[in-house]
Amino acid sequence: MRLYNTMSNKLEEFEPIEEGKVKMYVCGPTVYNYIHLGNARPIVVFDILARYFKYRGYDVTYVQNFTDVDDKIIKRANEEKVSPEKITEKYIQSFFEDTEPLNVLKDIKRPRVTENINEIIEITEKLIENGYAYEIDGNVFFDVKKYNDYGKLSNQKISELEIGARVDIMEIKNNPLDFALWKKKKDGEPYWDSPWGEGRPGWHIECSAMSRKYLGDTFDIHGGGQDLIFPHHENEIAQSKCAYHGHFAKYWLHNGFVQIDGDKMSKSMGNFFLLREILGKFSGNVVRLFILSTHYRKPINFSFEDMENTRKTLKNMISSLKRFEAVLKNLQSLINHNNLKKIERTDELYKFIEEFKEKSDDFNNKFIRAMDEDLNTPQALSTIFDQIREMNKFSDIIEKISDKEKSEKSELLSEVLNLSYKSLKIKIEDVLGVLMINEEKASNSELSEKLMKLLLKIRSDARKNKNFELSDEIRDGLRKIGVEIKDNKDGTTDYTLV
Structure with a gap:
């Protein structure tokens, strides 16, 4: 397997630090707003990478954080006149709601910055002790000129660097490029006790602390959007x-931007579509298929026309797999109700079956080669489409042969088609994460779940406000349509279909 390492600017053979294991860290969202499609791209890209490593037999530890203390969060909290905690809780919950339809892996570790303040203070102290950081009036800064390799990842020289995003110009710093590790408390901001007084962490130190806590001083892969490089x-x-003094991440992977009319999709530019807005029109599987149809390092230009085309593609894939299921069901029925004869190796149908088996193996190998070549999902999809076309041909032949011949050879036909079908479904669903389910039914199910949550929230608020008439009306109305609700002692409510 080869991956493009931003640090070396070339494709490199992937060799895990520990045999059979992969440790990867990906920068997660700053939770001050709903995520847009551009934010969703790294979520899908690195989810596919983790899935593929698992498919190849690796034990994967995958960490993606939440930044829940930040200038933007504080600004949003002040605008809404609520606490920063209320803002972060709202948008962390929204993150899970919005990404649920994308079928993201459930075993991702998702630490929050506010849960790791002690680790952040520890690494800051270590940097001061090692002579790479300094404290001024309760603020702690990293001394960029002390680190000789600064700029290597972004391929820049310190003398030529322009100050990037989130690098504050503060007069008290020794150098304009020095960046904050710890920020002195300001009025109206969250703060924690530290050896330098009350304050809060800088942005960059957070990920260093969390990646080390969960993955160690050296781990395999660090990923994120290309805007995070510098x-x-x-x-x-x-x-x-x-x-x-560890090696930190061995491989650095960065996905390209999602664009609209050639410009990066971003909140600051105002040219973005929230993921939840798009999911109101398309299923999570369509969104996921749209993202993986372009190589992760290349930009994607978003348009609703392309999304519609992706929806049609997914619909055709689902229809084909449904057809294979029907053919297999028919063959299985014949197996269960007939005395099967042994098939001779000279049989022409047997030869076709052998060729089909070889093609199926070839498709699997081509899929692996595509994914091994820097996670080339468009090429991997191409092999899947080729396999679907070949399976359609096989289904055509099965449907045309006589019932007698089909009955005689049903066991072998079923075995071969089933193996190809299973390998195909594993690649689509388990590796690429695109579920082959009826979109309309999935959409209705998701809508029903959201409506139930809304009704239960309205009823909960009514009970808190002692509006028992409305509370009882909702309860009795739900019971009439077959939904029984139960109020728990801890204040929560469960529901069951009766």
């Missing part, structure tokens, strides 16, 4: 290497 990932490398 300054965020550049600063992470500087902090982690100077604090603990």
Whole structure:
């Protein structure tokens, strides 16, 4: 397997640090707003990478954080006149609601910055002790000029660097490029006790602390959007290497932007579509298939026309797999009700079956080669479409042969088609994560679940406000349509279909 390493700017053979295991860290969202399609791209890309490693037999530890203390969060909280905690809880919950339809792996570790303040303080102390950081008036800064390899990831020289996003110009710093590890408390901001007084962590130090806590000083893969290369990932490398002298991440992977009319989709530019808006028109499987149809390092230009085309493609894939299921069901029925004869190797149908088996194996090998070549999902999809076409041909032949011949050869036909069908479904669903389910039914199910949550929230609020008439009306109305609700002692409510 070869992956494009941003650090070396070339494709490199993937060799895990520990045999049979992969440790990967991907920067997650800053939770001050709903995520847009551009935010969703790394979520899908690195989910597929983790799935593929599992498919190849690796034990995967995958960490993706939530940044739940940040200038943008504080600004949003002040605008809405609520606590930062209320903002972060709202948008973390929204993150899970919005990504649920994307079929993301459930075993991803998702630490929050606020849960790792002690680890952040520890690494900051270590940087001061090692001579790479300094404290001024309760603020702690990393001394960029002390780290000789600064700029290596982004391929820039310190003398030529322009100050990137989130690098504050503060007069008290020794150098404009020095970045904050710890920020002194300001009025109206969340804060924690530290050796330098009350304050909060800087942005970059957070990921260094969390990746080390869950993956160690050295791990296999660090990923994120290409907009994070500088300054965020550049600063992470500087902090982690100077604090603990490990290698930090061995491979650096970055996905390209989602664009609209050639411009990057972003909240700051105002040219974005929230993921939840898109999911109101298309299923999560359509969104996922749309994202993986372009190589992860290339930009994707978003349009609703392309999304409609992706929907049609997915519909055709689902129809084909439904057809294979029907053919298999028919063959299985014949197996259960007939005395089967042994098939001779000279039989022409047997020869066709052998050729089909070889083609199926070839499709699997081509899929692996595509995914091994820097996670080339468009090429992997191409092999899947080729396999679907071949299976359609096989189904055509099965449907045309006589019932007698089909009956005689049903066991072999079923075995071969079933093996090809299973391998195909594993590649589509388990590796690429696109579920072959009826979109309309899935959409209705998701809508029903959301409506139930809304009704239960309205009823809960009614009970808190002692509006028992409305509370009882909702309960009795739900019972009439077959939904029984139960109020628990802890204040929560469960429901069951009766």
